[in-house]
Amino acid sequence: MNSIHHLRNIGIVAHIDAGKTTVTERLLYHAGELHKVGEVHDGAAEMDWMELEKERGITITAATTRLAWRDYDIQLIDTPGHVDFTMEVQRSLRVLDGAVVVFSAVDGVEPQSETVWRQADRFAVPRIAFVNKMDRIGADFDAVLEAMRKQLGARPAAVQLPLGAEDAFDGIIDLVRMRAARYSGELDGAGDWTDIPQEHLDDARAARQRLVETLAEVDDAIADCFLNDQEASADELADALRRACLKQGAVPVLCGAALRNKGVDKLLDAVVDYLPAPTDLPPVEGVDPTNASVRISRSPSAKDPLAALLFKVAVDRGRRLVYLRVMSGVVRAGDEVYNPRLDATERVARLFAMHSHKRERLTEAGPGSIVAATGLKLSATGDTLCPRDAPLLLESIDADEPVMSLAVEARSKADADKLELALGKLADEDPTVRVHEEEETGQTLIGGMGELHLDVLIERLRREFGLGVTVGKPRVVCRETVSATGEGKAHIERQMKDIELYGEAACRVEPAPRGDGVTVVSAVADEDSYPAGVIEAALAGLGGGVQSGPSGHPMTDLKVTLESVGFRELPDMLAGVRAAGVTAARRAVADAQPAVLEPVMSLEVVVPEDDLGAVIGDLQARRAQVLDIGWRQQLRLVDATVPLAAMFGYSTDLRSLTHGRATFSLHFHAFDTVER
Numbered sequence: 001m002n003s004i005h006h007l008r009n010i011g012i013v014a015h016i017d018a019g020k021t022t023v024t025e026r027l028l029y030h031a032g033e034l035h036k037v038g039e040v041h042d043g044a045a046e047m048d049w050m051e052l053e054k055e056r057g058i059t060i061t062a063a064t065t066r067l068a069w070r071d072y073d074i075q076l077i078d079t080p081g082h083v084d085f086t087m088e089v090q091r092s093l094r095v096l097d098g099a100v101v102v103f104s105a106v107d108g109v110e111p112q113s114e115t116v117w118r119q120a121d122r123f124a125v126p127r128i129a130f131v132n133k134m135d136r137i138g139a140d141f142d143a144v145l146e147a148m149r150k151q152l153g154a155r156p157a158a159v160q161l162p163l164g165a166e167d168a169f170d171g172i173i174d175l176v177r178m179r180a181a182r183y184s185g186e187l188d189g190a191g192d193w194t195d196i197p198q199e200h201l202d203d204a205r206a207a208r209q210r211l212v213e214t215l216a217e218v219d220d221a222i223a224d225c226f227l228n229d230q231e232a233s234a235d236e237l238a239d240a241l242r243r244a245c246l247k248q249g250a251v252p253v254l255c256g257a258a259l260r261n262k263g264v265d266k267l268l269d270a271v272v273d274y275l276p277a278p279t280d281l282p283p284v285e286g287v288d289p290t291n292a293s294v295r296i297s298r299s300p301s302a303k304d305p306l307a308a309l310l311f312k313v314a315v316d317r318g319r320r321l322v323y324l325r326v327m328s329g330v331v332r333a334g335d336e337v338y339n340p341r342l343d344a345t346e347r348v349a350r351l352f353a354m355h356s357h358k359r360e361r362l363t364e365a366g367p368g369s370i371v372a373a374t375g376l377k378l379s380a381t382g383d384t385l386c387p388r389d390a391p392l393l394l395e396s397i398d399a400d401e402p403v404m405s406l407a408v409e410a411r412s413k414a415d416a417d418k419l420e421l422a423l424g425k426l427a428d429e430d431p432t433v434r435v436h437e438e439e440e441t442g443q444t445l446i447g448g449m450g451e452l453h454l455d456v457l458i459e460r461l462r463r464e465f466g467l468g469v470t471v472g473k474p475r476v477v478c479r480e481t482v483s484a485t486g487e488g489k490a491h492i493e494r495q496m497k498d499i500e501l502y503g504e505a506a507c508r509v510e511p512a513p514r515g516d517g518v519t520v521v522s523a524v525a526d527e528d529s530y531p532a533g534v535i536e537a538a539l540a541g542l543g544g545g546v547q548s549g550p551s552g553h554p555m556t557d558l559k560v561t562l563e564s565v566g567f568r569e570l571p572d573m574l575a576g577v578r579a580a581g582v583t584a585a586r587r588a589v590a591d592a593q594p595a596v597l598e599p600v601m602s603l604e605v606v607v608p609e610d611d612l613g614a615v616i617g618d619l620q621a622r623r624a625q626v627l628d629i630g631w632r633q634q635l636r637l638v639d640a641t642v643p644l645a646a647m648f649g650y651s652t653d654l655r656s657l658t659h660g661r662a663t664f665s666l667h668f669h670a671f672d673t674v675e676r
């Protein structure tokens, strides 16, 4: 294991089909981790290890692996591109130090790349870009640079120029060291350095000048060179690129064709040269578990106490495997670790470095490591692990709320128990999966992020758990709110066996802004004159009363105010007050024009001009609100919001509507009222 300065934790992110899996595969191959190059379309790619991923040629679960390059260790996380799995991308970004963003030289900045870019902005992840598919017809390196500027607001710093394009693409020019590399196209060949061909020298000099100018905007040392008309040396330029990348002032951009094995070895160099070591990043911040206003920071040093973030749970060969990012300190196999959320200690049985789907046993893991551990039974995604005597809580990982659900039923009685167990495991692995039993029908509902997500879950029940299941139609998950102010009063006086209940409550409900959730407050005068617990019991009752609305959906975006409360000093005084609170809140909701909220998505469609009319017409039929129709290079870009319920089967419909020439991206926007 190399020192921490020689460690790079990186992810590869991209729009689906940009070539992320192919790039990953080639990186592994060059670093000697793979002995055979597996083509993604053959279903043989090493990183897409789940059978299902192989079949569909897509990446669903983020698998981690590591490789050695020069005298560096590169830990790699493969992340999925489909929007249903953005949480996988998000949590990966939390534990990465840097990212390689892959763009297609033909398609440029596609909607999903934009989403991922914004997520990486949010987590302040330094990035380099790889413009892939330079061998394809229509490949245009400069257009991608321009799109990065315009669409992403990025400052691209091209550190290479392509040699030739499309069929004739056969190498790159390194603008930092002013040299060229040509590739034979053999899958195991690296590009040896040679002189820049005479006929490309002028272009290369001009491009280097542009690189210097770009860096001068963000780096003082280069700005000085530039102002004094001095030529920056190769080392000065490389150092400035690293500084600019780390502080996210500029994005070094490379190019290549992963499928033809061109440029990928230079990408490995760039990962090492420009992306951060764990020590290059600011110390990680957390809070004191007993007092969230006390901030605690930990340096990426083995001397600091342990702070590790549990970012993923997987079930592998029946065993629970948790993925940890060690932020500071050292964790050893056999260690007892403290989980402040649970206020409990768990034992790490074994530690592994993960090579795709294979593992290597470790005795310990230091700062910056990404490792898998067995033995932790209760700790969940987003939890912090630390010593009991030096506790802290790192920011957790937010799981998005499910927007779609599906009823499942076991085909046989024998499978029914197994189904419950299997669903528990799936929900444990993936926090965006929710399982619950619907009271009225007794049906088991699985909640998830979209059609594909639910589809994959059902497939996994069938294959991994061997379960025969019948499934219902996917339905959207709804919420309820109130659209006006309402009042509710309750007077409860009940005699049940030997319990006597008495309580009175009055409250008001009113709408709150979208996304605010539910707040319950008291406006009772002279609260101190009430016996202990009475006000709290009434508030708890109000909270219970607005848990679900008249149509049975969870309520959100409203405020409940307790106005008065009445009690009798009986043995079950608090239960009586609570019951009155529940009833008063329900009555207030009924009085306040309750309304059902549906998941509304924001949608972007990129479509050729010729098909624009058809796409818009179809969207209108789906009750979409078209917000903007703009341009993306030669294509039209439609921005809209649309109820998720109207989007079932959209990918198929859009394909047939446009002969496969349109692409789209769909994200959760808000729970909102929609017109029928």
Ligand code: GDP
Pocket (backbone or CB within 6 Å): 014, 015, 016, 017, 018, 019, 020, 021, 022, 023, 040, 041, 057, 058, 059, 081, 132, 133, 134, 135, 136, 256, 257, 258, 259, 260
């Ligand atoms: P991902 O969805 O981003 O993981 O993309 P994949 O790696 O699965 O690649 C998508 C498709 O593009 C596959 O059919 C690849 O063979 C193809 N592909 C990837 N890289 C290149 C490239 O450099 N040139 C060409 N022509 N095709 C590529």
Ligand code: MG
Pocket (backbone or CB within 6 Å): 020, 021, 022, 057, 058, 059
């Ligand atoms: Mg892939």
